[in-house]
Amino acid sequence: MKMSFAQTMLQAAVQEAERLNLKVCISIVDMAAWPMAFLRMDGTPLGSIDVSQKKARTAVLFQMDSADFAKIAHPDGQAYSLENTNGGLTSFGGGIVLKSADGTVIGGIGVSGASSEDDVAIARVAANALTS
Template sequence: MLLSSATAMLAAARAEAERLGVAVCVSIVDAAAWPMAFIRMEGTILGAIDVSNKKARTAALFQMDSADFALIACPGGGAYSLENTNGGLTSFGGGIALKAKDGSLLGAIGVSGASTEDDIAIAQAAAHALTA
């Protein structure tokens, strides 16, 4: 993923968060789950910094959205407690795996600070900016 793509995604995420009237943290990582870009909007709770990063890392490391990861990492799931691996992951929505048209992983985005539904919507808006 290019830095210019990551910064365009940050701008799209911020615009969507402002439209929704929420303050969030947005983390973008490359395909190896290393940080590429990050913003923390004014007024965002400090705990959202780590959560946004973990959502992005979860999506990149397992090549799936964090909401889908939650289905296997929950009690009764096939990999219960998997979120305790890899230095800590997150098993709820707001992390989206970013894939190229050929299906290869480009990286991931994680959004935290609003409701899970708003975090997902903001991440989806940012992901759309990658493909636009």
């Protein structure tokens, strides 16, 4: 993923968060789960930093959105406690896997600081900025 793509996604996420009057952290990682970009909006709780990073890592490492990961990582799921692997993952919404036009995984974005539903919505707006 190019740095310019990450910057475009950050900008789109911030604009959507501001439109919704929310404060969030946004983490973007490349296809190897290495950090590409990060932003913490003023006033976002500090705990959201780590959560946004784990959401992005979860999405790219398992090539699925973190909300979908939750379906297998819950106590009755097929892979309970899987979130304890890979240096720590997370199993709630806000992490979106990023794919190129041909479906190749190119990275992940994680948003944290609002409700899971709002985090997902902000992350989707940012991910859609890749195809705009």
